Amino acid sequence: MRRLLPALLAAMSITWAGTAAAAPAELGNAELEYVALGDSAAAGPLIPNQELMDLGCLRSTRNWPSVLAARLGATTFRDVSCSGATTEHLTTSQLTFTGPQPPQLDALTPTTDLVTLTIGGNDIGLVGVALGCINALPEPLGFSCKDRLTAGGDQIAAKIDAYAAEFGAGLDAIRARAPQAEIVVVGYGTYIRPGGCHPKEPIWARDADYLQGSVHRLNTVLGKVSADHGARFVDIEPPSVGHDVCAPISEKWFEGLLPTSVAAPLHPNARGMAGIGGFIAGSLESRL
Template sequence: MRASSSSSPVLTLALAAGLVLAPPLAGATEPAPVPVPPTDPATQVAGSVEGMTRGTGIVPGVGGGDGPAVYGTPDAPAGAPSRYVALGDSFASVGRIVPAAWLDGPSSCVRTADAYPPLVARGLGAATFVNATCGGAITDDLLGPNEDGVPPQLDALDAGTDLVTLTIGGNDVGFGAVIDACAIRPNAERAGVLPLVEPMADELAEKFDTRAGCPDVVERQAPAALAALDSRLDEVYAEIHRRSPDARVVAVGYLTAVPDDATLFAEPDCAPLTVVSAEERDGVRRFQEDINRVVAAAAERNGATAVIPDEPGHSMCAPVAERWVDLTGMQTGAAPIHPTSAGHAHVAQRVLGALGG
């Protein structure tokens, strides 16, 4: 989700989903509460990566909001990356959103210890790990400061960086707008609570017109944004290569969220997705496939390694223990429509495998 100056977009989505999408959780155990961050999104939260020591943050950004957090591995093994920089949006920054899981950085970025970049850093024994990921990021936030004053993520790069992971593009092409138009708004209207939810829905929609309805968003607005994403990704890659010419770059795509209808209708937790038509659900599935197609093609054009973790059977309609993405997060502690801890662990293994680790 896109970062806004008023609150964490990840937590805005959590609140909206909790109000509208959460079904009765008969038999559910230990629903995970959503933490409330400090009022000032630039406020720092602190937490360390297991097995790594906390280092010194990068230059403070506009408005006082520090950006990347730096960690080190004492006695890093031979062959480990000397400097690993993680870039990206909430699919790279956010796992479980219980307070104890949060790492160093602006609270609005919602970086957690179980997200795939810290797992990759630990798996490789990286001498230095720089976590610049931030929930809500778009490509503009890699190249310039975001609305909260978090500095450009690419400022974390230098000539000594030898590994970069990158997960970006979902917010550029309307991930939040699709969720808003195809799940939150239809269910809110059906429940008679749309006026209550609308301010949050509008925040999630950003530049997209979700009041035009799900078909318009997935068939017209999102494809137009996808067409513009190619050149933005090329610009990002060019800047990565300029700043870190010796770095290996791994582009990480997005986990599958919405499965086929047979799987969807078999899972009561996914009932909120049944209020739109079969054609609209097909449009959402095409949308998630198209994002990964663009991510993979841009990686290939720019000499990066693409990891697309879209294996079936682990969508937000899978059994709870097998979910890599969750709809509401109430049973897994994940942010709504975001990776679970298990999902991040899978992505980390895919990245490590691509690196030969």
């Protein structure tokens, strides 16, 4: 990705991130202070336009937090989501290729009204797991990542279940910094359909089901822990069905191993960010 970055940025129009959006009529003059936290699933690596101020985070001005901020009419918007972030980086600095980023919770204030958070994928190592499932050869040639990862017990499931305590502590830390805020946890999407689409995406059917099943398990844990800690969980698996990496270019929300638009592999593209942001907005507008 680092080798591709200079060429991609040369083709992009890089802009400074805006900090305010016009309030829609239905919200009138209501003030809304919104802070977005999270990893690359929120940040939008490589999607034009990338924020120049925090280039090391590979954060797009068209990511779903930006879509959500505009839709809700946020009068103050701070997006500190950062590609590569783990839960640890909520409270500690994150080293990026342009230098360290401050702890994400530093963006919160006692007057923050809304906090969104997408985190956990890097803690579990889901992208690395997916890359380990690549197999261009048809079955039975080669090896199944599911067979390898579940021999003697499901290694990924164990990591996801063990992550619950750390995630809960992260939510408590957010609440301590922003006691009046609505905390909204946004899960991960439907990246690949049942059975996959080998050889279009070089992952065997059973491995595709295992990968998406692991995403679903993580979402289930995120949802339960969110409820236990007074946060709201927004599940984007259902609305992203049919928009997976196997979908036609005009319908996909997520890029596969070989992206068909300017976006990072195995991440949302600009269409996906718009769809996800719109769905989250629809689930929050009545509450805010």
